[in-house]
Amino acid sequence: MAHDAPKPLVLSNARVIDPARGMDAHGSIIIADRTILAAGPEAANQGAPYGADIIDCKGAIACPGLIDMCVSVGEPGAEHRETLASASQAAAAGGVTTICIMPDTDPVIDDPALVDFILRRARDTASVNILPLAALTKGLRGEEMAEIGLLQEAGAVAFTNGHKSVKNAQVMRRMMTYARDFDALVIHHTEDPDLAGGVMNAGLNASWKGLSGVSREAEIIMLERDLRLVGMSKGKYHANLISTSDSADVIRTGKSRGLDITAGVSINHLTHNENDIGAYRTFFKMSPPLRDEDDRLAMVAAVADGTIDIICSNHDPQDVETKRHPWAEAEDGAIGLETLLAAALRLHHSDEIDLITLLRTMTSSPADRLGLETGRLAKGAPADITIFDLDRPWVLEKSAIRSRSKNSPFVDARFSGRVLRTVVAGKTVYNHAQ
Numbered sequence: 001m002a003h004d005a006p007k008p009l010v011l012s013n014a015r016v017i018d019p020a021r022g023m024d025a026h027g028s029i030i031i032a033d034r035t036i037l038a039a040g041p042e043a044a045n046q047g048a049p050y051g052a053d054i055i056d057c058k059g060a061i062a063c064p065g066l067i068d069m070c071v072s073v074g075e076p077g078a079e080h081r082e083t084l085a086s087a088s089q090a091a092a093a094g095g096v097t098t099i100c101i102m103p104d105t106d107p108v109i110d111d112p113a114l115v116d117f118i119l120r121r122a123r124d125t126a127s128v129n130i131l132p133l134a135a136l137t138k139g140l141r142g143e144e145m146a147e148i149g150l151l152q153e154a155g156a157v158a159f160t161n162g163h164k165s166v167k168n169a170q171v172m173r174r175m176m177t178y179a180r181d182f183d184a185l186v187i188h189h190t191e192d193p194d195l196a197g198g199v200m201n202a203g204l205n206a207s208w209k210g211l212s213g214v215s216r217e218a219e220i221i222m223l224e225r226d227l228r229l230v231g232m233s234k235g236k237y238h239a240n241l242i243s244t245s246d247s248a249d250v251i252r253t254g255k256s257r258g259l260d261i262t263a264g265v266s267i268n269h270l271t272h273n274e275n276d277i278g279a280y281r282t283f284f285k286m287s288p289p290l291r292d293e294d295d296r297l298a299m300v301a302a303v304a305d306g307t308i309d310i311i312c313s314n315h316d317p318q319d320v321e322t323k324r325h326p327w328a329e330a331e332d333g334a335i336g337l338e339t340l341l342a343a344a345l346r347l348h349h350s351d352e353i354d355l356i357t358l359l360r361t362m363t364s365s366p367a368d369r370l371g372l373e374t375g376r377l378a379k380g381a382p383a384d385i386t387i388f389d390l391d392r393p394w395v396l397e398k399s400a401i402r403s404r405s406k407n408s409p410f411v412d413a414r415f416s417g418r419v420l421r422t423v424v425a426g427k428t429v430y431n432h433a434q
Helices: 084-093 112-125 148-154 169-181 204-209 216-233 245-256 267-271 293-304 340-349 355-360 364-370
Strands: 009-018 023-032 035-040 053-056 061-064 066-071 096-101 129-135 158-160 185-188 236-239 261-266 310-312 385-395 414-424 427-431
Touching (some): 009 035, 009 355, 009 385, 084 096, 216 245, 245 261, 261 267, 267 293, 293 355, 310 340
Parallel strands (some): 185 236
């Protein structure tokens, strides 16, 4: 990212939404020295700093830049699938200004030197903020605890075992207790590997397709176990990707017991269900698997009532070598950085989730959980901002996808809501051609 300070910037005539303050009002945003000087109605009549660029937003929405807490890339080790540079370009086009990188690279990010490598590569090649998530266990094998203190010191913002669950309860308990001493957040993929084993959601649909099923209980049992361990260790815990109504109930119960827990859901599980798989369309194969419509609706309701705190893309680039296979042999994963906001806006347009709640799950909520200064339009906060037209229609064309991999379940999908401009640290990193 560029080190020279960009010119001051005024975003005028905008609908300013700042979920952290509960603000939704007409106003302006004034930016100088990479930070926000003022935002909202009070900024509308303050004039502009000397030499500022003034951009008329024409009534479009200006909100904090999105923070995506679950992004896989191929760098290091599989740069043909995605690099930090290509992921950041996709993020910028989707209004995402901060991405948290999963540690399941090659080599695994389980060493302070690798955290440093990611941060240096991001500084040199990325146009958005890159935050490394470090491995909970060495090599993600679930056996030996990683050096949490040293990894945190190197710049890791949280700890996760990627898309693998830590099977051994004693190992998980020790890690949560150790992480607590560093006030570190543990992010976990809740799926019991012994119970999972299948390739799509267990049920009639799987039987009709002749495919082995992943039971809902695989997720629920692991989540229930984890929350008992949180109670024992008094640590900070985030269930990364829940997908069932029972899981939402478990989270509600855990929160009522005063546990320091949050829950996330991928945009795929809010906007798709197992019927979208259709004729074995492998871009819809993911982990956890797409569930039935009742579970999808339960996830939407859980976001609306605050049970689920965070929506992420679960961006997981896979190329033709890993996706163009029979369903059972294809890898899990779908890209989603460019479509995160547009897909989420479907839930607003269908009157299922109000706009400020929806944006909170992708701005101030992840910022609060990770202890970041961004994710809000407060005075002095980093000037990371997304401007979007709530109603502009567009279609995702495969040829326009910026990610190196093209495995999007939204190819040829119609959206209402388009990102017009993305600003990171006061600098425009994406500008949609009008």
